[in-house]
Amino acid sequence: MNTRTLRSAVFLDRDGVLNEDSGYAYRPDQINWIAGAKEAVRFLNKADYYVFVVTNQTGISRNFYTENDVKDLHRWMNDELAVVGARIDDFRYSPFHPDFDDGRFRSIAHWRKPSPGMIFDLMKKWPIKRNGSFMIGDRCTDIEAAQAANIPGFLFESDNLLKFIQNVISR
């Protein structure tokens, strides 16, 4: 499959959108998938969107967990998605928090939502068509990041991600 063609993209916040936001989750046993989340990713794959995760993970700066923990968790999430034939094309996480800044992540401070750095980084690395692309998050900072990247942002306030995304697309 050629995955390098120009396509619209859906940028998903992670905690509170794909999995319930239990606060600083970093292990598979802490992940409860939101209803319709896996099906939503598969729906977007089939509808020819790129699917990306853009997630603030300040637990790294706070030393609750490491970058490798986050990478391992994201690999596990994609393994879980593969079981139902779904796939997240790429992940970005922002470890930075100004109150826990020891210099390690200062160079990517602009990745932290509400800044659009993670979205811009993905737009540099993937052939994304801005037209038709959008972001879904459960906080205002997600919507602000989308607006700063000049794409629509939708606040997920429903209980089923598949239904929510189908509504967004059919608007």
Ligand SMILES: [Mg+2]
């Ligand atoms: Mg969230």
